[in-house]
Amino acid sequence: xxxxxxxxLAYGLxxxxxxxxxxxxxxxxAKTPEVPVRLVYKVVAGKVLFDHDTHANPAGYALACADxxxxxxxxxxxxxxxxxxxxxxxxxxEGRQVPDACLECHGPEDPxxxxxxxxNRADAFHAQCIGCHQDYGAGAVDCNxxxxx
Ligand code: HEC
Ligand code: HEC
Ligand code: HEC
Ligand code: HEC
Ligand code: HEC
Numbered sequence: 001x002x003x004x005x006x007x008x009l010a011y012g013l014x015x016x017x018x019x020x021x022x023x024x025x026x027x028x029x030a031k032t033p034e035v036p037v038r039l040v041y042k043v044v045a046g047k048v049l050f051d052h053d054t055h056a057n058p059a060g061y062a063l064a065c066a067d068x069x070x071x072x073x074x075x076x077x078x079x080x081x082x083x084x085x086x087x088x089x090x091x092x093x094e095g096r097q098v099p100d101a102c103l104e105c106h107g108p109e110d111p112x113x114x115x116x117x118x119x120n121r122a123d124a125f126h127a128q129c130i131g132c133h134q135d136y137g138a139g140a141v142d143c144n145x146x147x148x149x
Contacts, residue, residue, distance in 0.1 A: 046147035068128060086124040
């Protein structure tokens, strides 16, 4: 093959790859958000500081991602805001409360979803944060150890 043809072929390939790349990027946008360092929750009971980095860092408390990001049993899909799932909507005609997020992976009639005993956002935080501190015998348990004014 003459060098000029090779060059044309190369340019052609680059163009094709570029189009494929742009299309793939548009079709599969990066889903996983960035890992937070610190989070501050502002609630009526007073602000709560959650040091995400220290909790998960091997040089900190070295907890596993799945200790908190529990559903489904750990994969990248579980890395999302607790309130995506723990946000009970009003009851429907059949008395069910199915958050939209469940339907990304489960069918609307899936008994795992319709019969799940899902707790609301603040209860989910309280149960997980305080539950683990009690299990470890360390970390904040009293209201004002977390809720600072
Ligand atoms: C001690 C519990 C805990 C551990 C361990 C933990 N996380 Fe988190 N993570 C949280 C909480 C709580 C949030 C905030 C969720 C919210 O505000 O609804 C969060 C938020 C996130 C978010 C942002 C989600 C969003 O949509 O806003 C990502 C990404 C994330 N964590 C990744 C990780 C990774 C990766 C690991 C392991 C290296 C990890 N987390 C370990 C509790 C934890
Ligand atoms: C992808 C959806 C989803 C996300 C995101 C999620 N959860 Fe859950 N969580 C569930 C489901 C589903 C159940 C109920 C499981 C069952 O009924 O077997 C549950 C149950 C719980 C429970 C009750 C466990 C028990 O004692 O039975 C707590 C506490 C909890 N979640 C806390 C959290 C916290 C805190 C976060 C964020 C770090 C979080 N969840 C993120 C889906 C989710
Ligand atoms: C990102 C996908 C995903 C989302 C979102 C999701 N689930 Fe699941 N769920 C799964 C998978 C996968 C399983 C199989 C068991 C596993 O891997 O944890 C499962 C299993 C379950 C089970 C069986 C018991 C258990 O905990 O393993 C229940 C109950 C359940 N899901 C309820 C829910 C509810 C309720 C929601 C919405 C609040 C929800 N799921 C959102 C993927 C998801
Ligand atoms: C899976 C276990 C686990 C979960 C879940 C967890 N923690 Fe902790 N937390 C710990 C451990 C372990 C310590 C360290 C205690 C020590 O060594 O003094 C700690 C310490 C703390 C402390 C005191 C020291 C510091 O780092 O500021 C605060 C405040 C705290 N956690 C807030 C939270 C909040 C808020 C949540 C929920 C969003 C949460 N934790 C969820 C295990 C956990
Ligand atoms: C381990 C830390 C921690 C402890 C201990 C704790 N909380 Fe919380 N609390 C939180 C977090 C995190 C939230 C959720 C913030 C959000 O939903 O944005 C919260 C939310 C709340 C809310 C708002 C509820 C809502 O529906 O908006 C109230 C009220 C509250 N807590 C009261 C208390 C009381 C009373 C105690 C003691 C019995 C207590 N908390 C102990 C971390 C804690």
